[in-house]
Amino acid sequence: MDEMLRILLTAILSGTVVSAIVGLVFKRKTEFITAEIKDEFERNMIRLKTGQQWKEKALTELYGPLNYHFTRTKKALGRYTDKNIYLEVNVFKDSNEKIRNLLLEKSYLIYPELTDDADELITHYDVWLEQYDKLRVNPEPDEVAATFVFVQNLGFPFPRAAEEKFKNMYRKLWTEVYES
Template identity: 45%
Template sequence: MKTFSEVLLAALISDAVVALLLGLLLKSRTERIAHEIRTQYEQLATTFRSRFSWKEKALAELLAPLHMQLNRTERAFRRYAAGNLYLEARILKEGNEAIRNLLIEKGYLIPLELLPDADRLIEHYDIWLEEFARVRDAAQPDLATPFVFVGPQGYPFPRAAADRFQQLYQQLWREVYGPAS
């Protein structure tokens, strides 16, 4: 017959083995969960960095220059006075070309939902520039030559499309740089 101390020792060894096995199982499970969390975190961080990088690039290369040119041409259009050929030929033409070229050259930075708006703007600027070339380049313009305006003749400025680009510019600016102070 076993003595009490032998039974106690066997129970302690048995409990120690069970505790060791449970500890190893829990450690393995904890390590697996920690690895899964690290992997998920890294995936989320990569996605965040990628989206943030796209936002910065879209702002710097497309939306900020587009914003400035849209504002510039809008101000020029509001100031237009009959016979101001410089305003029309320099500011509006340069601005309209710059906007069209930005949309074409930086199309990869345009979100899918704004592609139809980009198409409308490009079409408008193409028509305006064609008309400008017809009116201004074909003849020697003078103060009597009418302002190049394609709205009533066929394709008015797509204001809503321009506004959506301006809204995206403001939204991304706040997301990247924070609210204006």
């Protein structure tokens, strides 16, 4: 009986030690896996939050202002009649400079697929501002009679497709940021 009791106690103690060691190993492994999952979740949340913040920044600092300047100049063009200096100075020149400057200063917010369109817009506005300066700020006497500062005949028509792409990106970002 003593022998049996000793074997039983030894088995119980051995089983307890083995199960404690196995439990400890599994606990550590579970804690390690839990920590990895938590870290991955936090990294994904940071990525998601950062992406959302980038979209909000792009929307508020670039695409939103561009959209309204495009709309402003388009509406002003519809109201433009014979040589309206007020519209040229206070709407076209102002918005054209602001659009060009936004594209140059906030270029890091431009989606890669829009860089060629941004280049077209910048070139158009550079030429328009150059022509404006030539005809309105420092005009030659025979050029003063020009009724409007156009650069289409100089080979730089307004890139409507580029404008539309930026407006579409504005609408897409607005929907992603504010309707999700």
